[in-house]
Amino acid sequence: MPPVSPDRPRSAAAAPSPATAAAMTGAVDLAAVKARSEAAARAASAPPPAGGQYVVAVDQANFQAEVLDRSFQVPVLLDLAGARSEASQQLSPLLDKLANEARGRFVVARIDVDGNPQMAQMLQVQAIPTVFAVISGQLVPGFQGSLPEPQLREFIVALLDAAAQAGLSGSVAAADGDQFEPGGPGPADQPSSPAGATDAAGPAQPPEDPRFSAAEQALDDGDFDLAAERYNAILAAEPANSEAQLALRQVGMLKRLSQLAPDVLARADAAPDDAALQLSAADAELANNQIEAAFARLIGLIRRLRGDERSPIRERLVEYFELLGPDDPRVAPARRELANALF
Structure with a gap:
């Protein structure tokens, strides 16, 4: 995931698998905001x-x-x-x-x-x-x-x-x-x-923004709702703050991941037209670096749905594209596939 700002390096988020194994395999691990902020805190206090x-x-x-x-x-x-x-x-x-x-x-x-x-x-x-x-x-x-x-x-x-x-x-x-x-x-x-x-x-790098520090502390404490509230407060004052926008999406992703059932993939495969299950399964795949599988799952679902039923699926895919960033080589082909499925 590319940095959102040249002044504040962006962390990537923890997948359901252990953070250490995920980092060692080079997984995308959308939003290891929590796992990596914990590592950064340990590093700051370590000699x-x-x-x-x-x-x-x-x-x-x-x-x-x-x-x-x-x-x-x-x-x-x-x-x-x-x-x-x-x-x-x-x-x-x-x-x-x-x-x-x-x-x-x-x-x-x-x-x-x-x-x-x-x-x-x-x-x-x-x-x-x-x-x-x-x-x-x-x-x-x-x-x-x-x-x-x-x-x-x-x-x-x-x-x-x-x-x-x-x-x-x-x-x-x-x-x-x-x-x-x-x-x-x-x-x-x-x-x-x-x-x-x-x-x-x-x-030298500018000092840390205390508003982001407070939001990251809430995330570090596992309080996703408070973290979202603090990022939303930043956006209320600065609607164009791209770092807060991405952080808010990452918090939403982390909150959803924390609520996933262990058998979500099996349940989704057994009910291919259950939109809610397909969205949850795609989150699980994305967090485990199965990026193409998550894209294919949701684009396939869009092809099977009609009208307004497709809106939440399209919005989730757009969220994935923004989280991964335009430089990810898998994003542009998936955008084309989405456009073909919609039109």
Whole structure:
């Protein structure tokens, strides 16, 4: 889900499946607003990596804390390596060297695939080594195999730039002379700017809007109605606030997901013309990253319905399109299919 505002990174929402497994599979997980805000809160209260502790061994027990939660503080490079892989033996020491050189601007989290085959399977690893980046809870594709040091430095520069755009403290771009250059020093000697400061990287991020903080706190407490009320209050004052508009849709989605019956898909498949069941089943599919299935379910229902019966189905599809964003490659074809079904 793309950020709605360049100033406030948008979180994605938790699916019915556990947040950790969802993030590891790269699921869309519409609106992990709640799960990711919890992770961000844990990261804010957790100490930053201690000096010299910029490389950590990761397994299922500490993946949440050392990868997902930590990625709200600094970007995390997830290195899936194997002791029997010659390329891993070349790449891992280089990653460690650059992480220590950067002194906490990013962290290397290493998974031994031989000892953690389930994690490699969950991450759909096809080759060893494989590197992912994790920024603010989002899994970003990296590369497979080893890279020479100059290319690896370029990759890390791009990683730090992406983290800076996501507003991570400790990930602002360093001054020109302190960036990772092929064969050159890392950005280790540039400390992060405090909130509200400006440096060679440009202006710092603006302070948090207390209205959004209050709404997110209600969501963090599981009070969907209060969160919706607070987002609606923002929209009453600023009807064109696109961030509040999207957040309100996400809250509605989360509330519906919290009320889904475990057997909703089976019940919907047994009653293909029950509009309410089909809407609930589509929510479940969307939350589990079965995007095309959710679209096909509702577009098929529109083809079978007539007149005003189709309105709530069309509105739900439009909501999905807006939640996913126009850059999602599945949205444009689904919009065309919807238009064909309607006309």
